Structure formats: structure tokens, C-alpha cells
Amino acid sequence: MSIEVPYVDLGAQNRKLKAELLAAVERVIDHGWYILGPEVDAFESRLATRLGLPTVIGVNSGTDALLIALRAAGVGAGDEVITVSHSFVATATAVRLLGATPVFVDVDDDTMCMDPTKLAAAVTPRTKAVLPVHLNGHPADVTAIGAFCRDHGLQLVEDAAQAIGAEHAGRSVCATGIGAWSLHPLKVLSALGDGGFVTLPDRSRDEELRQWRNLGLAGRGVAAHISGNSRLDALQAAMLCVKLDHLDAFIDARRAHAAAYREALAGAVRLPPVEKPGEKGVYSAFVVRHPRRDALVEGLAARGVDAKSHYPVAIHQMAPFADLAHGGLPVTERVVDEIVSLPVTPELDASGRARVIEAVLDVTRAIGRVDA
Ligand SMILES: Cc1ncc(COP(=O)(O)O)c(C=O)c1O
Numbered sequence: 001m002s003i004e005v006p007y008v009d010l011g012a013q014n015r016k017l018k019a020e021l022l023a024a025v026e027r028v029i030d031h032g033w034y035i036l037g038p039e040v041d042a043f044e045s046r047l048a049t050r051l052g053l054p055t056v057i058g059v060n061s062g063t064d065a066l067l068i069a070l071r072a073a074g075v076g077a078g079d080e081v082i083t084v085s086h087s088f089v090a091t092a093t094a095v096r097l098l099g100a101t102p103v104f105v106d107v108d109d110d111t112m113c114m115d116p117t118k119l120a121a122a123v124t125p126r127t128k129a130v131l132p133v134h135l136n137g138h139p140a141d142v143t144a145i146g147a148f149c150r151d152h153g154l155q156l157v158e159d160a161a162q163a164i165g166a167e168h169a170g171r172s173v174c175a176t177g178i179g180a181w182s183l184h185p186l187k188v189l190s191a192l193g194d195g196g197f198v199t200l201p202d203r204s205r206d207e208e209l210r211q212w213r214n215l216g217l218a219g220r221g222v223a224a225h226i227s228g229n230s231r232l233d234a235l236q237a238a239m240l241c242v243k244l245d246h247l248d249a250f251i252d253a254r255r256a257h258a259a260a261y262r263e264a265l266a267g268a269v270r271l272p273p274v275e276k277p278g279e280k281g282v283y284s285a286f287v288v289r290h291p292r293r294d295a296l297v298e299g300l301a302a303r304g305v306d307a308k309s310h311y312p313v314a315i316h317q318m319a320p321f322a323d324l325a326h327g328g329l330p331v332t333e334r335v336v337d338e339i340v341s342l343p344v345t346p347e348l349d350a351s352g353r354a355r356v357i358e359a360v361l362d363v364t365r366a367i368g369r370v371d372a
Contacts, residue, residue: 001301001302004355005304006343007307008345013243013250013346016347025235028235035231036214040234043232052171057199057210061196062184064228065196066091067094068198068209069198070129073178075095075100079100080126080127080128083131083159084113086135087159088161089311091131096320102321103326104316104324105121106330106331110273131159133159134158134162136283136310137283138163138272142158155178169279178199179199179200181197181198183195184196188254189244189247190243198213254346257283260357261342267369268361269340270289288360293337297309309340312336312339317336
């Protein structure tokens, strides 16, 4: 059967906003400020206000955001960074690109984010920072992780690539740590290409990081640091300003899909974590679990529903990371074999959602429900 409910239709959101996006592009063409300048400034200040964070530094991708955030935490050659293996590979890649070593700890079985109780066993004299990931738009427990960092003199860097709009303890994620965020087309707030940003819990190093994203330049043609070109593109910033006006609607739509799935699918599959008081998830992915993951994905495809797995291979299971020692990651290894991401984008309509629900119920009647 052909796919009738796609996992995502990347063009759908942008086609709806086409007139506004084209007007923004035209404005940039006309004013001629193509590198940094007013579009990037406007996006950064509006986004900082929306998130309630002191500063936003626009960069070219979530990966470079991680590099800059880790560097801001003082991570360099020979250091260790405690992180998770259940993430997109960029989380660990960034650590390695800086010459540091990722030390993987297991995830919590419910949230699938870093398990704070595993941190103590992973600390060594070389540990510089802890890097939790707000996976699938669900906030990691940065209260417990942050307390651990304070007690051990470690830096907290948060991979919030998937978590724009997510909250922990009633505030945006990255309120206390250095934040690395992505604006990749699959993210909750998405560019029409690559983009990302760094956030800081205070403005004390704001200027320095702005220099790092721009070849270390402190003035016209004068470098104060050795650094790469990680600038957010002005055209992307102009279009992102358009999309920022719709961010709350995008998040509300994702959360409405999530609520409907929760109600309809309880017992058929294992559901994503429930929000605790003060938490808000943004469902960059709606990840259910089933012991027969492949059968579920194939069954959904046979019924016209496209589902994915984020991510089917844990980072420590990939060849470039296989040399890394860790203390055992049993939860991570079980989780990656069970996870299925259902369509949850704002563009999914009510009939598409109903098709997904019907298909999951139908397949799990055949392959077994988790409550059976
Ligand atoms: C958890 C996580 N970290 C980092 C990244 C890297 O972001 P980008 O693709 O914008 O470089 C992504 C997304 O792609 C991600 O999901």
C-alpha cells in the first residue's frame, strides 16, 4: 500500500506561509544586508523574549551550536563529557570534534533522557561537563543534573536541539545551563535549510560567543580568537521571524495530537512520559514503544501510515564510537529496539491522525498489545 499519512511533509508548513516567507526574502534582497545584521538581530531578540532567556546567539546549525556551547563550558582536548548514547549522533560528535571524550550514561526508562542517578559512577578527574539531551522535546531532569554539576564543579550544557518551547520547573529548558539548539527543517521551529542557536543563562559571555560564531572577529577584520564561520544566515533569520509568530500554534498542534494519541492508544503501545508539574513537552517526536518494533512499523506501512524510529541505533553502537568505554547501557539498548515515532507535525490533520490511531490499534490487535 502506498503511504497516505506521511511521517512529515516538510514543504506543507512552508507552502501555507509562502506569501509571508516570500515577503521576508524580498525584504532581504532589497535591503542587501546578507550577513548577520538586522534580520539576525531581530530573530535573536524576539526568540530570547519568547523563550524568556537572557540571550540567543544565532548559528548555522545545531551541531555548531553544540561545538560553541561545549567550548563555552571550557571543554577541550583531553576532557570528558558525560552524556547519553540515546540521541542524534551530533551530541557525541561535537564532543569528539573538540578532542574530548563522551562518557555515556544510561537513560531513564520512562523519560528516555539522562538518568541523573547514573552520573556519580561516571565522574573522573577529567570530567568537565554534563550534556543531557531534551530528547523528543521532553525535558530532561535538569534540576537533579544541575544540582549534581554544582556539587561536583562541572559545567551544564543542554542539548535542546529538539526542545524549542519545552519547559522544566516552569521555565524554558536551558534556563540554568548553556543551551545548544537546532532549527533544522524537522525541528519544532524550523528553517528552510540549516540553522541553530546558542543560549546562555546570563549575558556575561554574550559578546565573546558572538565573536566565536564569526571567525573570532572582535572588530572589522580583527580577530580576537581562532574560530570558525558558524553564522546564522540572514535569509534564514528573516524567514524564521515569520515562523516564530506561529511557534505557539505549532506547539499547541503537536500537543493536541499527543493528547489524542494518549487517550486512544493507552494499553496498545507504551506511551511517552507524562509531564510532571512544571514540565512541558513539545513532542518534536511522539515516540511509543512496543517489543515488536519492526512488526509495528511494517504493519503501519501496510496500512498507509509512515512511522520512523528515532533513533534505531544508539551512538555507542556506531563504529566511530565503538571504542568508548561505558559502564553498561541496558536501558538504552532496550529502548532503541522498541521505539516508534508516529506522525505528530502541526500539518497532520484530524483525518490523518484518526488513520494513525486506527492503524496502531489494528496492528497491535494482530501483534499484541503491551497491556495484554
Ligand atoms: C539531539 C540533537 N542534537 C543535535 C542535532 C544537530 O542539529 P543540526 O542538524 O541542526 O546540526 C540534532 C538534530 O539534527 C539533534 O536532534
